[in-house]
Amino acid sequence: MKNKDATSSSSPHDNHAWVHDVLEPDQLAAAKPQFGLRKLGAGTLLLLWVLRIYVLLMIFLISFQVWKAFHAKP
Amino acid sequence: MKERHQQRLPTPETLRDLPISREDLKRAEDRRDVKRHREERRPIKLLWLLLGPGILVMLGENDGPSMISYATTGATYGVGFFLPFILLTFAMAYVVQEMTVRLGAVTKKGHAELINERFGKFWGWFAMGDLAFGNLLTLVTEFIAIRAGLGFFHVPSVLSVFGAFLIIVGAVATQRYWTWERIVLSFAIFNLIFIPVAVLAHPVPTQIVKAFFTWGPLPGGVNASFILLVMSNIGATVTPWMLFFQQSAVVDKGLTPTDISHGRIDTALGALLAAIAGIATVLACVPLFTSHVDASNFQGADFAQALVPHIGSIGASLFALGLFEAGIVAALTISLSSAYAFGEVTGRSASINSPIKENLPFYAFLLAAAGIAALLVLIPNAPLVFITLIVNVIAVLAMPPAIVFLLLLVNDREIMGEHANRTLGNVFGIGVTIFLILAGLTYGILTIFPHLFPTS
Numbered sequence: 001m002k003n004k005d006a007t008s009s010s011s012p013h014d015n016h017a018w019v020h021d022v023l024e025p026d027q028l029a030a031a032k033p034q035f036g037l038r039k040l041g042a043g044t045l046l047l048l049w050v051l052r053i054y055v056l057l058m059i060f061l062i063s064f065q066v067w068k069a070f071h072a073k074p
Numbered sequence: 075m076k077e078r079h080q081q082r083l084p085t086p087e088t089l090r091d092l093p094i095s096r097e098d099l100k101r102a103e104d105r106r107d108v109k110r111h112r113e114e115r116r117p118i119k120l121l122w123l124l125l126g127p128g129i130l131v132m133l134g135e136n137d138g139p140s141m142i143s144y145a146t147t148g149a150t151y152g153v154g155f156f157l158p159f160i161l162l163t164f165a166m167a168y169v170v171q172e173m174t175v176r177l178g179a180v181t182k183k184g185h186a187e188l189i190n191e192r193f194g195k196f197w198g199w200f201a202m203g204d205l206a207f208g209n210l211l212t213l214v215t216e217f218i219a220i221r222a223g224l225g226f227f228h229v230p231s232v233l234s235v236f237g238a239f240l241i242i243v244g245a246v247a248t249q250r251y252w253t254w255e256r257i258v259l260s261f262a263i264f265n266l267i268f269i270p271v272a273v274l275a276h277p278v279p280t281q282i283v284k285a286f287f288t289w290g291p292l293p294g295g296v297n298a299s300f301i302l303l304v305m306s307n308i309g310a311t312v313t314p315w316m317l318f319f320q321q322s323a324v325v326d327k328g329l330t331p332t333d334i335s336h337g338r339i340d341t342a343l344g345a346l347l348a349a350i351a352g353i354a355t356v357l358a359c360v361p362l363f364t365s366h367v368d369a370s371n372f373q374g375a376d377f378a379q380a381l382v383p384h385i386g387s388i389g390a391s392l393f394a395l396g397l398f399e400a401g402i403v404a405a406l407t408i409s410l411s412s413a414y415a416f417g418e419v420t421g422r423s424a425s426i427n428s429p430i431k432e433n434l435p436f437y438a439f440l441l442a443a444a445g446i447a448a449l450l451v452l453i454p455n456a457p458l459v460f461i462t463l464i465v466n467v468i469a470v471l472a473m474p475p476a477i478v479f480l481l482l483l484v485n486d487r488e489i490m491g492e493h494a495n496r497t498l499g500n501v502f503g504i505g506v507t508i509f510l511i512l513a514g515l516t517y518g519i520l521t522i523f524p525h526l527f528p529t530s
Contacts, residue, residue: 016094016099018102018106019094019098019099019102020089020090021109022102022105022106022108022109023098023101023102023105023328024182024330025089026182027098027101027105027182027328027330028089028092028094028098029095029097029098029423029425030092030093030095030098031088031089031092032182032183034191035181035183035188035191035192035488035489036191036192037191037192037193037194038192038193038486038488040193044482047478048193048197048475048478051474051475051478052200052475054471054474055204055471055472055474055475058471058514059467059468059471059472062464062467062471063464067460
């Protein structure tokens with residue numbers, strides 16, 4: 001159950017048939033399906049880790065470089 | 075494959091027993107209108123109802139730093155290479171964003187939520203962390219743009235920043251996606267204010283046509299400044315928050331697979347309008363190029379001031395208003411994208427159709443993101459120039475992992491069924507991904523080793 005809006009929910013006995021007419025079943029907050037974990041291959045995991053390390057390393061290096069340049073100005 | 079997805083859905087009997095939340099009711103009201111106009115075969119009205127996320131994401135990305143980047147481009151290179159290049163970057167943005175439309179419409183889940191579910195909480199929180207951090211810095215630059223735009227009209231900083239924050243509060247206080255979307259759209263359309271500014275700069279039509287056919291001229295050739303401006307223009311067009319925002323907005327709006335074609339029109343129209351506004355900003359600043367004004371260190375309203383002798387005070391005022399518009403639309407959309415990701419990763423309702431009193435953390439996160447950014451801008455001696463310099467770099471660098479997750483998800487037939495990427499979609503998608511990774515790497519390498527290329 002995704003939605004924590006329990007108190008704002010209407011009783012199923014209210015006249016909300018029209019809601020079911022216009023919304024697809026998985027659009028209801030209380031009825032969203034859980035897709036479950038996907039098994040990641042070794043190649044995909046490696047790619048994700050390489051990109052993660054790349055982002056962290058580059059952000060650190062560039063932040064330091066820009067900070068240095070910024071503070072070098074009189 | 076499609077059947078596997080449908081097996082997880084509740085049966086009609088169990089559906090009738092489920093409670094209907096306010097979020098469901100509000101979304102159902104919107105969908106009732108869509109259903110009626112589709113049945114009555116009223117295509118224009120239907121398009122009007124389904125437009126929104128695509129236009130907002132594209133015009134939202136024409137934010138404060140982006141407009142400054144386009145203005146710097148016009149003042150540095152004049153009419154030439156960058157006109158078709160801006161069009162190309164928005165074509166790439168379309169390729170990427172179209173995938174988020176399909177993902178949202180088919181799975182009914184936001185981007186962060188899908189990463190969380192399919193790849194696990196570790197990657198979900200990492201993705202949300204990247205987004206929240208990048209968004210906070212970007213929001214600071216949006217408030218800088220708002221302050222700079224209104225500062226041209228001598229509006230005090232506190233007033234402009236506080237006023238912009240109140241607009242954000244007012245828009246989400248509606249607790250209704252449809253109303254929020256129309257409020258932001260009504261601001262976003264003023265991104266086209268840069269068109270009359272460009273007209274006042276009297277561009278030469280034949281030069282513009284020639285630039286599109288020849289991808290030139292390129293004064294000074296390829297050097298470090300050119301490459302940095304190329305990267306800056308890419309960073310001004312394709313960024314991670316756009317993926318998270320559009321997919322979640324598609325879900326919040328209630329789009330379904332039947333609406334994917336309208337979602338594509340919405341995204342294409344947004345890309346076209348944003349490209350036109352970006353190109354108009356370049357053209358508006360061409361007089362600075364022809365007058366040899368050094369705009370390399372211009373910030374915020376400096377461009378509007380410098381343009382007064384060339385396009386008059388009305389043109390300069392429109393430019394400053396455009397800066398304000400760029401900042402406020404981006405602040406509205408980016409703060410919501412942070413809240414969407416927060417709601418999705420923490421398992422809360424990620425919808426502005428949900429009531430504030432019952433979904434307080436979602437709204438609190440949204441307003442905290444905007445509020446902290448607003449306060450940072452007002453702190454004396456805060457490192458705003460540093461933040462402005464770093465924000466585009468972070469956006470370009472954070473894009474490759476985000477787009478790889480996007481490609482993995484959109485190729486996941488277990489959740490996408492028949493709407494998964496086909497060969498041509500993957501050719502374009504992987505092509506754009508490789509281009510962005512190379513761009514990010516070049517940007518990074520050039521920032522660390524600035525003397526690899528000639529400087530002028």
